[in-house]
Amino acid sequence: MEEQKAQAYWQENIRTIMQLLVVWFIVSYGCGVLFVDLLDTIAFGGFKLGFWFAQQGSIYVFLILIFVYAKRMNAIDEKYDVHE
């Protein structure tokens, strides 16, 4: 039983990480590298959108991702009663 719980906790941890890393990948590698030329055709104030993602936007998203991760993991820790 104990082992099953640990297993389930780990699965949920992995799922959370995967979801967040998908966003991480899309924002940095997607918007900032792979599709940057396409996004650059869109103007965003004085910026081109792809340029903005590569030099500003991706960093803001990284920041949000880590705090969301920390918050969600704390909730998951409590749910499975493995918190400190």
Next chain:
Amino acid sequence: MELQSLIYLFVGASFALYIGIAIWSKAGSTSEFYVAGGGVHPVANGMATAADWMSAASFISLAGIVSLLGRDSGAYLMGWTGGYVLLAMLLAPYLRKFGKFTVPDFVGDRYYSDVARTVAVVCVIFVSFTYVAGQMRGVGIVFSRFLQVDINTGVVIGMGIVFVYAVLGGMKGITYTQVAQYCVLIVAYTIPAIFLSLQVTGDFLPQLGFGGTIEFAFDNGVREIPAGTYVLHALDQSFKDLGFSIVYTEGRAGVWDTFLLTVALMCGTAGLPHVIVRFFTVPTVRDARVSAGWALLFIAILYTVCPAVGAFARLNLIKNTQNIEYAAWTQQCSADQAAALAAAHDNPAVDAARADCAGQWFQTWENSGLLAWMDKNGDGKIQIANGAAFKGKPSFDGDNRGASGERLLKNEPVPAPAGQAIENEVYFDRDIIVLANPEIASLPNWVIALVAAGGLAAALSTAAGLLLVISSSISHDLLGRVIYKDAETDKSKLTDAQELMAARVAAAVAIGVAGYLGINPPAFVAQVVAFAFGLAAASFFPVIINGIFDKRMNKEGAIAGMAVGLAFTFIYIVLNVFVDKSGTYKMFSIEATGVGTIGMVLHFVIAYVVSRATAAPPQDIQDMVENIRIPRGSAPSTHAH
């Protein structure tokens, strides 16, 4: 107050602060020396991590890189921040739960092998020393320019300061000093940026001003750019006018190269030992997760301001030096002129950057060899445009002066590309973008003094963090866990006091070596940084990920993976950078800077195949992996020794 006295005041006060903190937080045990007793608050740890991470390169060179590369610099900006997402989710919490002192600790214990531990120690030392060499050069540059002392004297003073707080205070001293250093460096970085942003766009936040419009009209040498133009449009238009084929917001580098470089920088960041070890210092797993967020927040303040600084600097350079008459601009100020200039500095509404005698900074930087002007068309005015002004780095003709008073050069001039109206006459080292920016923009003297203190804070904090990692991997991992290991008990034969002494001696020796590298810098500092990231990405990052997420990963797989990843990356970079000096050597058309990514993929593949072909790791190791996956029971590091 005069500029020079202000610089001495700011630098002296900040140094006194660092030493005061070091005396207050002297380390009394190995646990305090290695991981500050595991009792650092996550926000303080975040700040210390940020100071540790943001080196002389971030502070001095990054805005220069951005300014030079335009959009392509996104790989660096994203690579050096995105790694923290990986660190927060894939490494930090589990390593904190593991709860030892160093990265080789984890590699050696998880893979139950002293071979793996020793390979890790060698990697740590190599990666950290390559990095330290760059820091010491940064210290030398700042000292030589701002304190008007010889570079070597500057390096020795820097060594002395680091010696006091790293050797005495260990991780505890370093951590609290780094908190202070972070404050100094971020203030020193953002204040000039805010001034610039206000001056150029009228926006307070540089991140917004970057996308804002310019407050003034200026002549880029070909046409008048009207006030109200977006900053980036003004830059793009000027680039076009001055003959650049690729404008500021367009990319030059291929998508594939940028992709590989970004991956290598991100995974390298997450795998750098001096960054990882910071997450051993917080009390709990929960703290480790959120501390990575705080670290990135503090880093992001600089990293989001930096691209704005790069763009403003490029714009100001064109606006303030294009077609200016060198002799009048750089002449000695008369008393009246000096008073008028000082008044203009304190009044943001007055732009005195092109006034007579406002350009003395240009001559000061000429003397440092980082800036040079060759009056190729003999009109006595400076021209900036696409292309090199002359071949190679400036080689001055002694102290001989030209018709306008500029330092004469022995270099062979390079003619402008065919069809280009304006011929470039200026050589500009990218490292002076941040350091000279306040002067180019004609900001108040105290801002310039602040930048000097900030540059030193950035270089010293990173150097101290690296030196600590080097000393602990020697005293703890090599001496304590390999050489003086008691085979029966599997414990170190050294007492805590002996190991602490060994750590202090190792730190002192490491500072000596770092100082030597600073005084006699290897000619390839820039390439060597690519080395550090590539090797970290190809070795530590995958070996730790496998250790946590793949319970079946065994000793054989880990050692094979590290060996192949390291050997491939090492040989490729050596071939590319050192053997083929033209830098055009490319296997599968991969740049040396991004090759760590390929090394990492190889590492993962080889490790998987070998581990599945050999026996599973022992049960107690598998239990240990189960254990580090669960937060509960993370004993504070204090009790671990």
